[in-house]
Amino acid sequence: MTFLPDSFRNRLALLFVGLALLVGLPTYLYLNHIYAAQLLRDRGGALRDLASAVAGVLGENLRERQREIELLAQSPLYRRAPLDSSDFRSSLERVQETYPQYSWIGLADAQGTVRAATGGMLVGQSVVKRPWFINGRQGPFFGDLHEALLLTKLLPPAEGQGPVRFIDFASPVFDEAGHLRGVLAAHAHWRWAAEVVQVMTPHDAATNGLDVFIVNQDNVVIYPDGQEKTLLAPDKAAFNPQSYTIDGWGDAISYLTATAPVREFIAGQSLGWRIVVRQPITRTLADVRHLQRVVLLSLAAATILFLALVWWSATRFSRPLERLAALAHRIEAGEEKTRLEVADAPQEIRGLAAALQDMADALLSHQEALAQSNAQLEEKVSERTAALAQANAELHQLARRDALTGLANRFAANERLQDEFLRMRRHGGSYGLLMLDIDFFKRINDTLGHAGGDEVLRHVAATLRTLVRESDFIARVGGEEFMVILPESSLADAARVGEKIRAGIAASQPPIDRQVTVSVGVALATPEQEDMDLAVRQADTQLYRAKEAGRNRVAGGPQSAT
The missing domain is CATH 3.30.70.270 (Reverse transcriptase/Diguanylate cyclase domain)
Structure with missing residues (x-):
């Protein structure tokens, strides 16, 4: 078959294809660009707020632990009592009972020999080469995450977990005259980080593909455990603490990513840790993609059906269809109330006219349904955005309020x-x-x-x-x-x-x-x-x-x- 520029078939085909595009293409373009971009902005802002909240709580927790060790080191017992006093071990074990995440707390004298410790571990051993002792002699010190060395053989391994890892808190101990007596240090088990992150993570995070990571200054994921060997975080230069990015993480998946730094809490000592929150773009835009597929399938089905009817009608009928074409052009021009009626046509043509009229009505109904669906979708997004804003406000309040007294923290x-x-x-x-x-x-x-x-x-x-x-x-x-x-x-x-x-x-x-x-x-x-x-x-x-x-x-x- 040969298509002629002014053929009846071409004109009718173009008419119905144009109607389908007129109804579906604006909706598709809206979903693909405007609505998708807005959804990314809203979700990116939510991820950024979540990262900031987790970073704030994590930093405050670290500060509280460091402050606890510093205050203990300044207490009268540690400033005055003989280093061989049995009161030191009782004091250290009371602190450990208050905060069970301390796997070990010990007091080393100025020469680097452990004089008292929880459980009696490492007592009498030299820690002179340990970073916490070296730095703790100079002032308050916080050590980055590391695997246990001297304590590896003393602490029972946790079943189902990797190597035992700690973060160190240390503070110098001075006597009443200001002379260095030793260094007080605590090793906090890394599982406390998991507890902090789990408390701050939304309950539906797994359903929504939401991941929360702690990344160190070497750009390695240190939480969750084991991720540093299987997952490479994006380069930290790509992160903007005030916004969000779309990145790959060493695999074929693109993620919506937001980050927030864990701020410095000891002058001159920077961890370089960051809280990174990510969500697969496919999950973020899942609703958009679903609607796009529905629109495309509807357009394709309607277009195929229209073209089949055009070719079938043009093959069997010619002259009566010119009248239908003229009426269809009027509809195309915006006269949506025009009726496709051919009174002098055969029964088949009249039936075709009725079918075409039903299809035109169906397209208009579909357009109205899409508009209604879009309005409902926008309402749902607005409700979820409001719920997220309320959750963020609650997180903001929890991060700044002491639960016991109701005072600010x-x-x-x-x-x-x-x-x-x-x-x-x-x-x-x-x-x-x-x-x-x-x-x-x-x-x-x-x-x-x-x-x-x-x-x-x-x-x-x-x-x-x-x-x-x-x-x-x-x-x-x-x-x-x-x-x-x-x-x-x-x-x-x-x-x-x-x-x-x-x-x-x-x-x-x-x-x-x-x-x-x-x-x-x-x-x-x-x-x-x-x-x-x-x-x-x-x-x-x-x-x-x-x-x-x-x-x-x-x-x-x-x-x-x-």
């Missing part, structure tokens, strides 16, 4: 400190900073148990809320340690508030049968200070002075209050 305190410091640098003025510590809190825990200690913590938190202004900020920054920020205050103002807090808590009715008191360190942040942590360190120093002066007192004001 260390992470939120750091944010507020930065805001106050920047505001002070811009506008001048000063703000006060109080560091509070519950006196003899370990004795309360030892005698009344952790439940009693928790009651005391909640009581102190509730009392604090009644003793400060609404504009003041309260946070629980450690086990029994609290921070109060007093905007637009002088040192004398801060000292008066510190004394008010001390007296108020001492006079309060605690939930236990003994008096609860606090020691308070006072400091003032001024525009001349180079960083926001200086006032924190000064308040910490004053807190230790208050402790050493007998507790239940305030140190650091114009004059000490008792």
Whole structure:
């Protein structure tokens, strides 16, 4: 058969193909470009927010552990007691019971010999060549992930897990004269990272193909365990912490990827760790691809059917179809209410006209159905986006709130400190900073148990809320340690508030049968200070002075209050 430019068959074929494209092509192009791009942007932003939340919680957890070791190293027992005292092992094992992820905690003297340790492991052995001892002599130290060496033969292997891996926390121990006595160190088992990530990972992550990784500074995946040998992360230069990327991971699959750095928490020591969240592009765009297939199949089926009818009609009928062609062109021109009726045609032509009319109606109905389906899809995406935003808000709240007392946590305190410091640098003025510590809190825990200690913590938190202004900020920054920020205050103002807090808590009715008191360190942040942590360190120093002066007192004001 030969197609002529002005043949009846060509014209009719082009008409029906044009109708099919007119109905389906805009929908397909919308799904393929605009909607798919919007879905990628929304999902990329969600992945970025999830990575930032996990990085924040992980960094805060590391900071809490490091702070715990530093505070323990500064306690009176470690500053004064003879290194052969049996009290050291009891102290270390109490800390291990508080945080079971510590596989080993030990105290080495200045010559590198372990003098006390949990379970008695490595006691008497030299650790002089271990990085944590070398660096811990100089100051607080955090060691990157590594496999156990000296402890490999002492710790029982975990069935179904690979080599035992640790991260190290270390702090120097000084005597009252400031001379180095030794190094206190803890080896935390790497499984704690899995617990942190699992808590932060959405419950439907596996269903949605969502993966969360921890990547070290050498661009190797260190979580989940074993991935570093089978999965190569994209080069870190390709990541933008403020956005998301589409990358390959050494295989044929493309992933939507977002990253967030685990920030430095010891000055001068950078882990270089990043939280990387990824999802296969095919999973992200699964709904889009499904709709595209439906549209393409519908277009193909309709086009094939139309062409078959055209060729069959043109072969058997010619002249009556010219009338149908004219009517069809009118529909093509936008007169959708035009009826395909040929009154003087044979029964077959009339039947064809009726069939074509039904098809035109079906196409219009299909277009309306697609529009309705698209509206429903947009509504569903909007609902899921809102749900995701709510989940992100809840994650944001959880990452900044202490679950026991309801106060802000260390992470939120750091944010507020930065805001106050920047505001002070811009506008001048000063703000006060109080560091509070519950006196003899370990004795309360030892005698009344952790439940009693928790009651005391909640009581102190509730009392604090009644003793400060609404504009003041309260946070629980450690086990029994609290921070109060007093905007637009002088040192004398801060000292008066510190004394008010001390007296108020001492006079309060605690939930236990003994008096609860606090020691308070006072400091003032001024525009001349180079960083926001200086006032924190000064308040910490004053807190230790208050402790050493007998507790239940305030140190650091114009004059000490008792």
